Amino acid sequence: MPERRAxxxxxxxxxxxxxxxxxxxxxxxxxxxxxxxxxxAAAGVGKGTLFRAFGDRAGLIRALYAARLEPxxxxxxxxxxxxxxxxxxxxRVPALLDALLCFKLDNRHLALALEGSGSGSxxxxxxxxxxxxxxxxxxxxxxxxxxxGFAAHALLAAVRADLVEHLAGEERVPREVMxxxxxxxxxxxxxxxxxxx
Amino acid sequence: MPERRAxxxxxxxxxxxxxxxxxxxxxxxxxxxxxxxxxxAAAGVGKGTLFRAFGDRAGLIRALYAARLEPxxxxxxxxxxxxxxxxxxxxRVPALLDALLCFKLDNRHLALALEGSGSGSxxxxxxxxxxxxxxxxxxxxxxxxxxxGFAAHALLAAVRADLVEHLAGEERVPREVMxxxxxxxxxxxxxxxxxxx
DNA sequence: TGTAGAAGCGGACCCCGGGTCCGCATTCTA
DNA sequence: TAGAATGCGGACCCGGGGTCCGCTTCTACA
Numbered sequence: 001m002p003e004r005r006a007x008x009x010x011x012x013x014x015x016x017x018x019x020x021x022x023x024x025x026x027x028x029x030x031x032x033x034x035x036x037x038x039x040x041a042a043a044g045v046g047k048g049t050l051f052r053a054f055g056d057r058a059g060l061i062r063a064l065y066a067a068r069l070e071p072x073x074x075x076x077x078x079x080x081x082x083x084x085x086x087x088x089x090x091x092r093v094p095a096l097l098d099a100l101l102c103f104k105l106d107n108r109h110l111a112l113a114l115e116g117s118g119s120g121s122x123x124x125x126x127x128x129x130x131x132x133x134x135x136x137x138x139x140x141x142x143x144x145x146x147x148x149g150f151a152a153h154a155l156l157a158a159v160r161a162d163l164v165e166h167l168a169g170e171e172r173v174p175r176e177v178m179x180x181x182x183x184x185x186x187x188x189x190x191x192x193x194x195x196x197x
Numbered sequence: 198m199p200e201r202r203a204x205x206x207x208x209x210x211x212x213x214x215x216x217x218x219x220x221x222x223x224x225x226x227x228x229x230x231x232x233x234x235x236x237x238a239a240a241g242v243g244k245g246t247l248f249r250a251f252g253d254r255a256g257l258i259r260a261l262y263a264a265r266l267e268p269x270x271x272x273x274x275x276x277x278x279x280x281x282x283x284x285x286x287x288x289r290v291p292a293l294l295d296a297l298l299c300f301k302l303d304n305r306h307l308a309l310a311l312e313g314s315g316s317g318s319x320x321x322x323x324x325x326x327x328x329x330x331x332x333x334x335x336x337x338x339x340x341x342x343x344x345x346g347f348a349a350h351a352l353l354a355a356v357r358a359d360l361v362e363h364l365a366g367e368e369r370v371p372r373e374v375m376x377x378x379x380x381x382x383x384x385x386x387x388x389x390x391x392x393x394x
Numbered sequence: 395t396g397t398a399g400a401a402g403c404g405g406a407c408c409c410c411g412g413g414t415c416c417g418c419a420t421t422c423t424a
Numbered sequence: 425t426a427g428a429a430t431g432c433g434g435a436c437c438c439g440g441g442g443t444c445c446g447c448t449t450c451t452a453c454a
Binding site for chain 4: 005007008009010035036037047048051056057
Binding site for chain 3: 425426427428429430431432433434435436437438439440441442443444445446447448449450451452453454
């Protein structure tokens with residue numbers, strides 16, 4: 001299989017771009033005052049290199065996002081309860097949403113950049129599809145719930161990046177408050193730990 | 198009060214731009230392949246006129262959106278039940294969400310353009326604030342519900358333009374199906390017509 | 395180690411869309 | 425009807441994403 005090994009400088013440059021972009025997005029005010037030229041400059045690299053490595057802006061952002069997301073996916077796929085598999089939905093659904101919320105809080109600009117990346121709706125991203133499928137599957141096991149596909153969409157919509165950003169940034173809702181509010185809402189929806197009167 | 202009357206040609210042109218933009222957005226594939234130059238051309242007007250009348254692209258979109266939304270606001274503020282005032286929250290909340298869903302279905306591109314308009318998050322729009330306040334107020338009267346502010350955000354997130362667009366466009370969910378799914382979800386959340394066991 | 399040629403580099407360049415500007419036309423006021 | 429004020433419009437600017445191609449650097453093979 002003639003998949004030739006990548007050249008050393010190529011991997012080095014790719015890594016440099018990756019690191020530069022990561023810090024730039026972390027430190028910026030808003031994701032779209034981080035320009036491709038900025039990234040190239042910060043990485044000490046030409047624009048051509050950058051586009052060769054990642055295709056386009058969206059590709060770069062996806063790559064960064066995926067890298068940051070990896071630990072979460074790991075934890076969901078093979079981690080311990082309550083996130084990992086083998087946990088009953090009543091605990092796992094809130095745990096998943098909480099994890100996503102925390103992730104977006106920790107990676108605000110990146111998530112914002114991804115979800116708002118031009119015309120590409122967030123709903124075409126591969127990882128969205130995965131969360132949605134997982135969530136829907138879990139919801140299906142729950143009694144008294146409506147169409148689980150739509151419900152999964154609705155729950156995921158509650159942790160969308162720009163909403164999270166708005167709450168954290170504009171309304172200055174502290175992290176823990178937000179987490180508990182989300183937990184309460186989730187509980188109200190899937191109807192678990194509200195003690196039955 | 199020296200607010201001089203606007204010139205005849207000015208109002209005429211403003212109207213022309215308005216109409217042209219409206220049809221363009223309605224007929225387009227995606228809101229961002231309708232360009233400001235296109236609108237000006239379609240209205241038979243120079244770009245300068247267009248920008249003078251509406252400030253910038255976002256302003257124009259807001260104006261269009263507001264015009265389309267007006268009937269809905271009317272119905273909510275002073276219409277008959279279940280949308281109008283004086284309806285108990287248990288019916289009015291679902292009615293409001295349903296109305297919003299229908300609105301977004303009927304004005305997909307416009308809503309998409311508004312919510313995705315560049316850096317401006319949907320959460321800064323004036324009308325969002327109004328829906329949120331109204332919804333929160335209604336939710337406050339309901340028993341067993343968590344923080345109504347967050348809950349209101351979450352419910353509104355379920356009818357966001359790009360989600361609606363995705364469901365209607367990509368997944369080809371028919372209008373009535375979507376409405377009933379939303380209704381079911383709302384019911385599950387505010388906990389109304391699930392008959393108590 | 396030398397060398398051929400592929401793989402990659404980089405920044406000048408292009409394109410396109412939002413937004414501005416200013417000389418000219420139109421409309422209001424006296 | 426003269427003059428001022430207001431508005432018109434399209435040439436123009438700017439900035440960012442994306443491309444291109446002559447040159448450099450690495451690798452494979454001897």
